Amino acid sequence: MLQTLLFGVAALAIIAAVVIRLFCYRHWVRQRVLKRELPDHWRPLLARQVPIYLRLPDTLKQRLEKHVQLFMAEKTFFGCDGYEVTEPVQLTVAGHACLLILGRHYADYDHVHSVLIYPGAYAVDEEVTDGLVVSRHQEVRSGQASDYGQVILSWEDCEATLEHPGADHNVILHEFAHQLDYLDGSPNGAPPLLRDEAGQWQQVMSTAFAELQATLKHPGRQPWLDPYGATDPAEFFAVLTEAFFQQPRQLKSHQPGVYQQLAHFYNLDPLQFSANSPDGQLNGFPPSINMRE
Ligand SMILES: [Zn+2]
Secondary structure, three states: HHHHHHOOOOHHHHHHHHHHHHHHHHHHHHHHHHHHHOOOOOHHHHHHHHHHHOOOHHHHHHHHHHHHHHHHHHOEEEEOOOOOOOOOHHHHHHHHHHHHHOOHHHHHHHOOOOOEEEEOOOOEEEEEEEEOEEEEEEEEEEEEEOOOOOEEEHHHHHHHHHHHOOOOOOHHHHHHHHHHHHHOOOOOOOOOOOOOHHHHHHHHHHHHHHHHHHHHOOOOOOOOHHHHHHHHHHHHHHHHHHHHHOOOHHHHHHHHHHHHHHHHOOOOOOOHHHHOOOOOOOOOOOOOOOOOO
């Protein structure tokens, strides 16, 4: 009996030591990364590849740089179909991804370990089950986020985003919004929220989602948001996130309640740094070309 008890205590002590060591080690490594100076050539690259970077106030700009340093040090990039992932490409992804956690904790991306980049839209085999009938078809995608910490992107679609910084579509923001949605386990359009916040989020988002779906049933009415957001609540959150950062003025004008919920979740008010936005598309959105997940 005593032996069993001692064995149990020893096992718990070892587990505790491993957990503490893992957390302390990660903290220690991150502090080492953050002590390094940002490479000189990164700031001009961020300015070119992440248009919003130059409009950020200094405090947020420095915070974004720190997040980017960690992201570049920790996440693994893979090129697919022969695509060569260069440093500017990595910084483009890191800069946009870290915008989403600018007002939050870097730990929100602890579960993200890799980014796969295709040169353009890529095809995946999809299996659809309808009762006893299973059918397969190919789907063309511009991006995808998985619950095991992987993000897949089409560089052609990322570049299109850079060419139209005021458009509502940004595939990088979209897929990393899904990663935040995965934080509480279920990709349901409701990222982790405090209990007293969840009720209001649910009410505001459900109403806005229903409005978008209703608008799409009337061929003559143009929705205020990319129609892809009407696919399901998870896509709605991802598409709203794109609009929140890319077209905050339009989003706040059409859905002030939604804007308020997102501003609270992201702990940011993009309107404050979008006054001089080169946004030339106030009343429209480019058609979605490829499927997003
Ligand atoms: Zn999606």
